[in-house]
Amino acid sequence: MDSIQLQALHYETLLKASKGAEAKASYAFEKAMEYSILNESLVLHAQTYAQLLGVEASFISDAYYEIRPHFDTMDDSVAILGWESPHWPRQVDSFAFRPRFLYVQGNVGLLSQCAVSVIGTRSPSLEGKQLALSTAQSLGKAGYVVASGLALGIDGVAHKAALAAGYPTIAVIGTPINACYPPEHRALQQEIAKAGAVVSRFSPATVTQKWHFLLRNRLMSALSDASVVVEDRDGGGAVRQAAFALEQKKYLFIYQSSVDNHSVLWPRQFANQSRVFIIKKSQDLPRVLNQAKKTREGVGKPRQKAVQLDLF
CATH class of the missing domain: 3.40.50.450 (Rossmann fold)
Structure with a gap:
């Protein structure tokens, strides 16, 4: 899984763990970017993410293992664009x-x-x-x-x-x-x-x-x-x-x-x-x-x- 896929996976995990609260998920995501942990396995930093969201670490792990298979099976022809991507509109x-x-x-x-x-x-x-x-x-x-x-x-x-x-x-x-x-x-x-x-x-x-x-x-x-x-x-x-x-x-x-x-x-x-x-x-x-x-x-x-x- 490349860097942009990993980042999208992390964001969706945070969104799931925060029950769809985009503001909370975005805040935690941007902080993780500051901490330079976005390109590392999310479960390794579950406690950090949990503190950022104000939830228990188990929420992060459970969300991650639910979301991950969807990204693993995503068609290779699908491009993921983030705000920093050169093709971002x-x-x-x-x-x-x-x-x-x-x-x-x-x-x-x-x-x-x-x-x-x-x-x-x-x-x-x-x-x-x-x-x-x-x-x-x-x-x-x-x-x-x-x-x-x-x-x-x-x-x-x-x-x-x-x-x-x-x-x-x-x-x-x-x-x-x-x-x-x-x-x-x-x-x-x-x-x-x-x-x-x-x-x-x-x-x-x-x-x-x-x-x-x-x-x-x-x-x-x-x-x-x-x-x-x-x-x-x-x-x-x-x-x-x-x-x-x-x-x-x-x-x-x-x-x-x-x-x-x-x-x-x-x-x-x-x-x-x-x-x-x-x-x-x-x-x-x-x-x-x-x-x-x-x-x-x-x-x-x-x-x-x-x-x-x-x-x-």
Whole structure:
């Protein structure tokens, strides 16, 4: 087991021993780094770690022997990135809930390239599917990496459209890298791992929880220059990511067809916020995004007319 694997194993052990308290685990991990014991067997220093966490040494040993087998059997093709890794994506460093490690299968270099999230409902309309496909193709043609969350519906269409056209795509998942959700996308996940990259913030020992998918969306937004919500219901995961994108001062794109759909409220709630652009055609997306990045358009509250009409 190399140094980065050992460090990730130690962190996950501390997280387990602290009952999921990331602040406590991170504190103990950073102190262990100061003490220069991270690259040594954790059980040799169980008492030290226990004192740092404020638990009994048996908690550390029990957690270690539970976590260790998951790392021993991890696929050799999975790269572990820590904050000090040369391939660590620096664009996530300034945002809340920054993970201590990332697990990547595929081309780790894609994480540092300009990416755009293409996201939406798991039950899209025919128009939504067509928009997802053309959005992925337009972004890929313009040189952007297509990011999405491997979910059914819009996410799957976006990934498949990028792969079919030979464009790079990143799947940011809410499960460990050695798992797949939904199971129907297992083959798709494997294909993305070969042609693009699959990224998870969760170690192979993690038991997946529902709220992990919101952390997935936060990470996906942080890795992207912008998020495009193709189509979603009120309160859907893509809408949640839209809020994360604006919180992170990223750009948000919404289609005019969603704004015109009066069965949902979320598009009009976002429409007049800064960094939000309403577009009619997917072909306009790269041009508007490039212009926004170049001129800082969207900083401060934009005029609704300018966002909806003048840019097209």
